[in-house]
Amino acid sequence: MAKRIDLKDVDIYYGAFHAVQSVNLTVAPRSVTAFIGPSGCGKSTVLRTLNRMHEEIPGARVDGQILLDGENIYDRSADAVAVRRTIGMVFQMPNPFPTMSIRDNVVAGLRLQGVKDKKKLDEVAEASLRGANLWNEVKDRLDKPGGGISGGQQQRLCIARAIAVQPDVLLMDEPCSALDPISTLAIEDLIADLKKEYTIVIVTHNMQQAARVSDQTGFFNLEATGKPGHLVEIDDTEKIFSNPTEQATEDYISGRFG
Amino acid sequence: MSTALEAPDQPASSPPFQPISTARRLKNTSATVLVALAFLIACVPLVWILVEVVIRGAGAIFSADWWGRSQSGVNPEEYAGGVYHAIYGTIIQALLCGVIAVPIGILAAIYLVEYGRGRLAKTTSFMVDILSGVPSIVAALFIFALFVSILGAEQSAFMVSLALVLLMLPVVIRNTEEMLRLVPDRLRESAYALGIPKWKTILRIVLPTALSGTVTGVMLAFARVIGETAPVLVLVGYARAINYDPFEGNMASLPLLMFSEFSNPEPAGQFRIWGAALTLILIVMIFQLGASVISRFSAIQK
Amino acid sequence: MWASSRRGESVFRGLTTGSGVLVVASIALIGLFLLIQAIPSLLANQANFFTSTEFSTGDPDNLRFGILDLLVVTLKTSILALVIAMPIALGVALFLTQYAPKRVARPFAYVIDLLAAVPSIVYGLWGILVLAPVILPVNQWLVDNLGWFPLFSQGNLPVGVRGTIFTGGVILAVMILPIITAVAREVFAQTPRFHIEAAKALGATRWEVITMAVLPYGRSGYIAGSMLGLGRALGETIAILLVISASTGMQTLSLFDGGYTFASLIASAASEFSQPLPTGAYISAGLVLFVLTFVVNALARVVAGGKVNG
Ligand SMILES: Nc1ncnc2c1ncn2[C@@H]1O[C@H](COP(=O)(O)OP(=O)(O)OP(=O)(O)O)[C@@H](O)[C@H]1O
Numbered sequence: 048m049a050k051r052i053d054l055k056d057v058d059i060y061y062g063a064f065h066a067v068q069s070v071n072l073t074v075a076p077r078s079v080t081a082f083i084g085p086s087g088c089g090k091s092t093v094l095r096t097l098n099r100m101h102e103e104i105p106g107a108r109v110d111g112q113i114l115l116d117g118e119n120i121y122d123r124s125a126d127a128v129a130v131r132r133t134i135g136m137v138f139q140m141p142n143p144f145p146t147m148s149i150r151d152n153v154v155a156g157l158r159l160q161g162v163k164d165k166k167k168l169d170e171v172a173e174a175s176l177r178g179a180n181l182w183n184e185v186k187d188r189l190d191k192p193g194g195g196i197s198g199g200q201q202q203r204l205c206i207a208r209a210i211a212v213q214p215d216v217l218l219m220d221e222p223c224s225a226l227d228p229i230s231t232l233a234i235e236d237l238i239a240d241l242k243k244e245y246t247i248v249i250v251t252h253n254m255q256q257a258a259r260v261s262d263q264t265g266f267f268n269l270e271a272t273g274k275p276g277h278l279v280e281i282d283d284t285e286k287i288f289s290n291p292t293e294q295a296t297e298d299y300i301s302g303r304f305g
Numbered sequence: 306m307s308t309a310l311e312a313p314d315q316p317a318s319s320p321p322f323q324p325i326s327t328a329r330r331l332k333n334t335s336a337t338v339l340v341a342l343a344f345l346i347a348c349v350p351l352v353w354i355l356v357e358v359v360i361r362g363a364g365a366i367f368s369a370d371w372w373g374r375s376q377s378g379v380n381p382e383e384y385a386g387g388v389y390h391a392i393y394g395t396i397i398q399a400l401l402c403g404v405i406a407v408p409i410g411i412l413a414a415i416y417l418v419e420y421g422r423g424r425l426a427k428t429t430s431f432m433v434d435i436l437s438g439v440p441s442i443v444a445a446l447f448i449f450a451l452f453v454s455i456l457g458a459e460q461s462a463f464m465v466s467l468a469l470v471l472l473m474l475p476v477v478i479r480n481t482e483e484m485l486r487l488v489p490d491r492l493r494e495s496a497y498a499l500g501i502p503k504w505k506t507i508l509r510i511v512l513p514t515a516l517s518g519t520v521t522g523v524m525l526a527f528a529r530v531i532g533e534t535a536p537v538l539v540l541v542g543y544a545r546a547i548n549y550d551p552f553e554g555n556m557a558s559l560p561l562l563m564f565s566e567f568s569n570p571e572p573a574g575q576f577r578i579w580g581a582a583l584t585l586i587l588i589v590m591i592f593q594l595g596a597s598v599i600s601r602f603s604a605i606q607k
Numbered sequence: 608m609w610a611s612s613r614r615g616e617s618v619f620r621g622l623t624t625g626s627g628v629l630v631v632a633s634i635a636l637i638g639l640f641l642l643i644q645a646i647p648s649l650l651a652n653q654a655n656f657f658t659s660t661e662f663s664t665g666d667p668d669n670l671r672f673g674i675l676d677l678l679v680v681t682l683k684t685s686i687l688a689l690v691i692a693m694p695i696a697l698g699v700a701l702f703l704t705q706y707a708p709k710r711v712a713r714p715f716a717y718v719i720d721l722l723a724a725v726p727s728i729v730y731g732l733w734g735i736l737v738l739a740p741v742i743l744p745v746n747q748w749l750v751d752n753l754g755w756f757p758l759f760s761q762g763n764l765p766v767g768v769r770g771t772i773f774t775g776g777v778i779l780a781v782m783i784l785p786i787i788t789a790v791a792r793e794v795f796a797q798t799p800r801f802h803i804e805a806a807k808a809l810g811a812t813r814w815e816v817i818t819m820a821v822l823p824y825g826r827s828g829y830i831a832g833s834m835l836g837l838g839r840a841l842g843e844t845i846a847i848l849l850v851i852s853a854s855t856g857m858q859t860l861s862l863f864d865g866g867y868t869f870a871s872l873i874a875s876a877a878s879e880f881s882q883p884l885p886t887g888a889y890i891s892a893g894l895v896l897f898v899l900t901f902v903v904n905a906l907a908r909v910v911a912g913g914k915v916n917g
């Protein structure tokens with residue numbers, strides 16, 4: 048189940064553009080790690096290298112090591128598809144598959160991996176929707192299109208879809224930025240639940256959210272546009288928000304950021 | 306257009322808005338007239354053709370045997386028989402063509418959108434444009450040169466289908482390509498993030514999302530090839546009776562029937578020509594209308 | 608740990624790439640096989656292929672064929688079609704994108720697209736049986752009054768024959784109109800908003816907005832669309848075959864000549880493709896047509912510079 052992640056000297060490029068410079072960090076199993084930092088500093092980029100989504104962009108490249116319980120996910124013998132099965136991801140915009148019903152959305156991953164047993168699929172669908180705190184709201188319309196529910200529900204549907212394939216790690220890139228405050232709270236509660244079983248990494252622009260949901264917070268920054276982003280510091284969330292080591296972090300979280 | 310309002314308590318010398326000079330206004334108005342005129346002129350031939358074909362062809366298509374009989378045993382001067390054999394030929398030739406061209410076209414479009422990078426993709430895209438400009442007579446000559454002259458095949462309806470494949474492919478490819486590009490990347494990404502391999506993502510998520518647009522494109526491609534005449538002139542002979550076998554023998558089609566009746570000096574020939582023209586237009590319109598109906602059921606919110 | 612079977616992926620990738628390669632190959636094969644079939648006849652040709660106006664293939668031992676007349680007729684019809692269709696298509700595209708209210712622009716555009724759906728043989732039929740008799744008096748008037756001008760001099764057809772190059776050009780113009788319009792419409796609609804708004808903010812009239820913003824932006828697309836139309840006109844077969852009468856006389860500059868284009872000549876002989884050498888003569892004409900349309904379409908793509916698809 049939940050696994051530990053280590054990044055060792057990770058450098059990330061888009062073609063010739065050096066986007067992120069030498070990141071070193073560790074994420075403990077069954078914990079929530081938040082990435083914060085100004086726009087364009089490379090938070091999403093780092094997150095997307097964690098499940099090899101980065102390489103879908105033409106010319107994109109990663110140096111260094113990313114280890115999942117000690118195994119390098121960029122190893123020659125590692126298959127990107129298999130890696131992503133282990134490390135799931137939830138995106139900023141809720142994006143249910145428009146041609147599928149709610150139920151089919153949830154089990155899309157399993158079904159396309161070849162699971163045919165209808166009973167099993169139904170069980171997984173229910174368990175995942177319950178896991179995503181959505182079951183009660185949609186149990187009567189599982190056969191309706193996935194796009195026909197509210198934005199907040201859609202986002203929880205996407206979380207249900209991600210956990211239905213039983214990954215070890217869940218990555219979330221600003222999962223609440225398109226949602227209203229009530230839906231945001233629902234998702235934050237869900238993250239607290241999911242933490243019991245998964246290793247979670249979340250990118251957020253909302254400092255209170257980082258403080259509320261995460262155990263550990265990493266602050267990314269960049270010196271100037273065109274320069275690579277880097278990890279300024281990463282530490283217990285409590286420490287980052289009360290007494291950070293670096294001046295830049297202090298400036299950023301207290302809003303004194305130029 | 307701004308016009309100066311009459312405001313009694315304002316000095317006449319400085320109106321609230323500067324009026325446009327007469328010369329500019331004149332130019333603008335005449336441009337508007339010309340542009341609208343161009344549109345009207347463009348509508349004239351369409352309306353004229355449709356009216357003419359309907360008036361001259363209606364008698365034929367409402368005649369008793371039109372849809373159910375062939376021209377077998379009908380003399381040139383007789384107002385008798387039907388175009389059943391030609392409709393069959395037109396449809397079967399288009400279907401055989403579609404069976405080959407649609408899968409290849411969709412696969413090639415997938416290549417261009419999802420996999421193609423670098424020189425080969427650029428060349429392919431360029432060649433699709435070239436292929437869409439290849440005249441139908443050249444496509445027919447090519448099939449003739451390759452299959453009939455060199456490989457020694459007999460002329461047959463299937464040869465026509467092969468020539469039509471060349472004409473249909475670029476239409477299918479371009480339409481499918483456009484639809485695939487409309488599928489948002491975030492759908493692909495969320496499938497990848499579930500650990501679904503790329504090929505399954507394309508087949509099960511991307512294509513179904515683009516389905517209605519793709520089907521529309523295929524229908525339009527059918528509409529394009531169904532009236533092609535040059536290939537049937539070169540690649541198959543006309544038969545007055547029904548021939549069900551597309552791989553052997555002569556076979557009629559609506560364009561070929563029209564062409565061969567052209568050399569018939571009797572008024573009955575004219576009767577059949579216009580009837581066949583109306584029938585052909587009706588078939589094309591069915592595909593056109595079908596295409597625009599299906600395009601409404603799009604899964605992509607624009 | 609993350610190894611997995613990649614068979615499905617590579618099979619599917621292979622299939623799609625193969626289909627792409629097939630498209631490229633088909634163009635190469637068209638050129639290649641037409642050439643293979645043309646060479647023996649070109650070698651047996653007793654006349655100069657490029658400068659001769661003859662096309663006699665009746666006696667395989669004495670083939671005499673050249674493409675000069677075909678080229679002249681093809682260019683006369685196509686250029687006439689372009690001259691007629693280009694301004695009208697420009698007007699229609701502007702009307703649909705800049706003038707017509709959004710509500711009606713779509714159905715109107717659909718009407719123009721329907722023009723492209725009419726099969727060419729129906730155009731040919733209508734052209735010779737309906738349009739040509741209507742155009743004949745115009746022909747006659749032009750010959751009588753402007754006959755001193757070479758384009759309008761009495762052609763090589765007997766007086767009263769309807770199937771002139773002029774009529775053929777008019778038909779072609781109708782046929783390529785929707786092609787040019789579709790491309791021009793697409794690029795005009797893409798004119799960046801801020802260009803249009805900048806012009807409007809200067810107090811420009813609608814026409815001035817068009818000349819300041821829309822036309823400069825869309826010009827290359829309009830030209831590219833016109834070249835696509837030209838490509839279509841060069842290769843149009845059956846409409847021309849039905850409309851333009853054969854003529855034994857010399858080609859002049861006149862638009863009231865008769866004759867054959869590349870495509871209509873090949874189609875007219877199609878039923879007699881039995882002996883290899885005569886057939887090869889027609890195939891060499893087809894090869895020239897292929898090269899011609901290839902060049903025109905390639906130029907269209909270059910001119911469009913990626914703004915246009917199709
Ligand atoms: N597909 C791409 N191609 C090229 N450069 C990219 C691409 N995506 C991001 N970048 C660049 O990489 C850098 C980091 O971008 P990234 O999206 O990771 O920032 P971020 O921290 O997530 O910002 P935000 O908070 O706005 O989401 C930026 O300079 C960005 O311009």
Ligand SMILES: [Mg+2]
Nearest residue numbers: 090091092220
């Ligand atoms: Mg981001």
